[in-house]
Amino acid sequence: MATTKELNVEDKLRAIYDLQIIDSRIDEIRNVRGELPLEVEDLEDEVTGLSTRLDKLKSDLVTIEEQIKNKKNAIDDHQAAIKKYTAQQKEVRNNREFNSLTKEVEFQELEIQLAEKQIKELKASIEHKKEVIANSKEKLDQKTTHLKHKKAELSDIMAETQKEEAFLIEKSAEYEALIEERLLAAYKRIRSSVRNGLAVVSIERGASAGSFFTIPPQTQVEIAARKKIITDEHSGRILVDASLAEEEREKMQKLFAHL
Secondary structure (H helix, E strand, O other): OOOHHHOOHHHHHHHHHHHHHHHHHHHHHHHHHOOHHHHHHHHHHHHHHHHHHHHHHHHHHHHHHHHHHHHHHHHHHHHHHHHHHHHHHOOOOOHHHHHHHHHHHHHHHHHHHHHHHHHHHHHHHHHHHHHHHHHHHHHHHHHHHHHHHHHHHHHHHHHHHHHHHHHHHHHHHHHHHHOOHHHHHHHHHHHHHOOOOOOEEEEEOOEEOOOOOEOOHHHHHHHHHOOOOEEOOOOOOEEEOHHHHHHHHHHHHHHHHOO
């Protein structure tokens, strides 16, 4: 390919229109993927979050079961203490000692009642946790299945388009190298500011493609002469004549056909 210095205006117009065709094709490929990569990423985050929550819930369950076990052991200790104090009451020598042991027995009985109440509450908590775990597991299974399908979908699209996209990115860089820095900067600025990414458009039925504003006849003649870079005063887009555009589209189609 010729160097930047050797390009005349027509060659510049052809090069920048070719670049537009290539970049638009890259846009199309990426639009096919759309939000899928982000969707996959979000699903992966959701699955990770749900897995972490499920692990925490299961850990909580183990902790609660351990607490119930400790409460039951405490009840056994309190019952043993009651048995001991009751036995001691039979051997006391006065009412003061007997009453003191009675208070100890009552205290142990209150501790047993409290422990039993706490066990009941802990068992209710276990049932609730199990329900939450079941719901979380169901949701995790659904999200994991959904993620698997979306990954497969993305993988299929990537397999179909990766080679073409890599080729086009390489070609885009080649054509960028042909275009002078100031013109390339203008092209990139316009591309980033318009929704469809079209910075270079052809004249169609007296107006720039995609625009309702008519190009004055004298301007159309100047565009067709290909002697200077002309932009649309309304959109700022670089304008090329329909014949040049058609020739370059055919050329690019042959280039794409080899993929």
